[in-house]
Amino acid sequence: MTKNTQKITAIIVSVALTGAFAISAPLIANAAEGDTVNGTTSLTLTGDSSALTLDSVPSFNWGSKDTTAVQTQQSISGTGNLQVTDGRGGSSGYTVTALASSMTSSGNTLPVTAMTISTTAASPLTGVTGANILSSNTVLTGGADANGTLATTASTGYITVGNAAKTGTYSGTITYTINDGGLE
Structure with missing residues (x-):
């Protein structure tokens, strides 16, 4: 190979390499003041499809009254709040119902003509006014966003007894039941 051929080959290789570097080199630009670049955030939440629990319920003691x-x-x-924990992480919500048993004393049944509960709660809970618990009725509703542990702020119980009441100390139970609300 002659000297001239070597020079031409060296120039061609030099031009080719310069072009290759120009093509593969990143374009560098100065950022203007006020430009923004966004990053990302990420969080995975999991729930337990069976994690719907009734944590506490109110009780009512009307004390001693004349017949x-x-x-x-x-x-x-009421003594105690109605508290629910919904760890499912969904948006189906829930309802809580209450049903009062008969109140008895030494074989006598108290002639209760009315027994109701009113509950006070803040959103996403909805309380009720005057829920008849002589039959099963809703006393609290947790809306679509009622995840986590939430409770009523107050519960009031009301009772009316018929005129056939006998003296004695009567007691009974209130059965509270939590149900999937089916709001989805």
């Missing part, structure tokens, strides 16, 4: 006094409606604040 004629209980013929008018008597009210009392």
Whole structure:
């Protein structure tokens, strides 16, 4: 190979390499003031499809009343809040129902003519006013966003007893049941 051929080959290789570097080199630009670049965030939440629990419920003690006094409606604040934990992480919500049993004393059944509960709660919970619990009725609703642990702020129980009441200390139970709300 002659010297001239070597020079021409060297120039061609040099031009080819310069072009290759120009093509593969990143374009460098100066960022203007106020330009923004976004990053990303990520979080995975998991739930337990069976994690719907009734944590606490109110009880009602109307104390001692004269047989004629209980013929008018008597009210009392509940002891304890109605509290629910929904760890499912969905948006189906839930309802809580209550059903009162008969109140008895030494073989006598108290002639209860009315027993209701009113609950007070903040969103996403919805309380009720005057839910008849002599039959099963809803006393609290958790809406689509009622995930986590939430509770009522107050519960009031109301009772009216008929005029056939006998003296004695009567007791009964209130059965509270939590149900998937089916809001989805």
